[in-house]
Amino acid sequence: LGDPALDIGKLNKETGYFTYDPGFVSTASTRSAITYIDGDQGILLYRGYPIEQLAKQSSFLEVAYLLINGELPSGEQFRAFEHEVAHHTMMHESLKNFLNGFHYDAHPMAMLCGSVASLSAFYHDTLDMNDPEQRRLAAIRLIAKVPTIAAAAYRYGIGWPFRYPRNNLEYVTRFLHMMFEVPSEPLELNPVVAKALDLLFILHADHEQNASTSTVRLVGSTGANPYACVSAGIAALWGPAHGGANEAVLKMLEEIGDAKNVASAVAKAKDKNSGFRLMGFGHRVYKNFDPRATIIREMTHKVLADLNVSDPLLDVAVALEEVALKDPYFIERKLYPNVDFYSGIIYKALKIPTEMFTVMFAIARTAGWVAHWLEQHVTPDAKIGRPRQIYTGAAERAYVPVDKR
Numbered sequence: 001l002g003d004p005a006l007d008i009g010k011l012n013k014e015t016g017y018f019t020y021d022p023g024f025v026s027t028a029s030t031r032s033a034i035t036y037i038d039g040d041q042g043i044l045l046y047r048g049y050p051i052e053q054l055a056k057q058s059s060f061l062e063v064a065y066l067l068i069n070g071e072l073p074s075g076e077q078f079r080a081f082e083h084e085v086a087h088h089t090m091m092h093e094s095l096k097n098f099l100n101g102f103h104y105d106a107h108p109m110a111m112l113c114g115s116v117a118s119l120s121a122f123y124h125d126t127l128d129m130n131d132p133e134q135r136r137l138a139a140i141r142l143i144a145k146v147p148t149i150a151a152a153a154y155r156y157g158i159g160w161p162f163r164y165p166r167n168n169l170e171y172v173t174r175f176l177h178m179m180f181e182v183p184s185e186p187l188e189l190n191p192v193v194a195k196a197l198d199l200l201f202i203l204h205a206d207h208e209q210n211a212s213t214s215t216v217r218l219v220g221s222t223g224a225n226p227y228a229c230v231s232a233g234i235a236a237l238w239g240p241a242h243g244g245a246n247e248a249v250l251k252m253l254e255e256i257g258d259a260k261n262v263a264s265a266v267a268k269a270k271d272k273n274s275g276f277r278l279m280g281f282g283h284r285v286y287k288n289f290d291p292r293a294t295i296i297r298e299m300t301h302k303v304l305a306d307l308n309v310s311d312p313l314l315d316v317a318v319a320l321e322e323v324a325l326k327d328p329y330f331i332e333r334k335l336y337p338n339v340d341f342y343s344g345i346i347y348k349a350l351k352i353p354t355e356m357f358t359v360m361f362a363i364a365r366t367a368g369w370v371a372h373w374l375e376q377h378v379t380p381d382a383k384i385g386r387p388r389q390i391y392t393g394a395a396e397r398a399y400v401p402v403d404k405r
């Protein structure tokens with residue numbers, strides 16, 4: 001890297017050669033100073049700070065500041081950031097009409113995807129991508145408004161009126177307050193719930209050039225506005241091979257139902273004809289263990305104990321992990337539990353409904369998406385993303401009029 005002799009773009013211009021790399025398994029699409037992953041050692045650093053330390057000592061909003069700005073904030077900088085985010089949490093009143101237009105049983109990810117894209121039609125003062133202040137403000141707006149829209153999408157689905165953000169609450173507590181309305185069970189006031197959700201948000205905040213972040217950057221490379229870019233990221237996240245895995249894991253554990261059925265589920269996952277994979281297992285980059293999964297596994301036991309929740313699905317998950325990790329199929333292919341294997345069980349204990357799991361991921365990942373989107377606008381060698389292909393279609397042939405076909 002950095003050696004012009006190894007610059008594949010230059011090589012391509014001179015020779016016409018290009019690489020064929022399905023799924024971009026070995027292609028770096030950009031330089032980035034945000035997140036470092038060592039997949040063999042199981043290391044994840046945000047701006048140089050180990051995820052384990054951030055999980056223990058930081059908060060999601062501080063991590064968002066770090067990802068965007070490159071350094072941890074001073075107390076004063078953090079208070080100013082928190083204040084500015086709180087100031088932008090309201091969604092435009094007209095956006096309510098937009099949400100109300102969705103079918104009553106719309107998936108909240110569909111509502112989030114559409115509503116976030118629609119923000120570009122509401123905030124015209126942040127659409128000049130050449131203005132650094134407009135870019136910064138758009139990033140703040142996205143971090144502030146995505147939780148408000150997410151909570152509104154959930155309440156729409158259950159027929160509850162939208163709830164306005166209470167800006168005297170902290171980021172995560174404010175989200176819980178907007179989402180739930182259970183007077184006998186004030187979840188937002190339960191520090192175990194808020195702390196657990198904050199920790200999950202930290203773990204999901206960024207993960208370098210994953211499918212959704214690469215999507216945000218690809219759309220961003222055209223000069224598209226950040227609301228459109230993040231909406232595209234949400235769409236990419238939704239798939240079960242990516243952020244949709246947390247919802248899929250819980251459904252899978254429910255289907256397995258009991259630890260005694262684990263062996264047959266593992267056998268089915270090994271059978272390529274079954275079309276079934278163990279959801280929450282495997283990762284493109286981690287070939288040893290996913291450090292986020294290690295943190296979440298510990299946390300799951302603690303959160304369930306603190307909330308006095310006993311969930312039989314946890315026993316199924318533990319049994320599944322035990323069997324899979326001893327199985328040569330999973331050992332040879334280096335398939336370990338990923339970040340989403342246990343996150344669903346915690347979300348369930350926090351009373352977050354299954355269809356909101358990927359929405360939770362999207363709230364957290366918005367911090368990473370905007371950090372990457374901001375970075376790409378100040379990367380000197382940034383170009384429009386434009387992969388090539390190996391053409392496998394018909395050779396040139398003459399058009400045949402319809403009466404001769």
Ligand code: ACO
Pocket residue numbers: 023240241242243245269270276277278279280281282283284285333335338339340
């Ligand atoms: N269960 C069973 N077999 C699997 C699994 C799994 N979960 N994951 C991979 N494999 C097998 C493949 O069949 C393949 O076997 P083969 O070599 O015999 O053909 C081998 O392991 C390699 O798999 P690939 O699909 O080539 O690996 P890739 O890096 O492309 O995919 C992915 C990674 C998408 C995460 C994959 O492991 C998977 O589908 N996992 C389940 C979904 C999931 O948990 N996604 C969340 C990822 S983390 C995140 O996005 C936050």
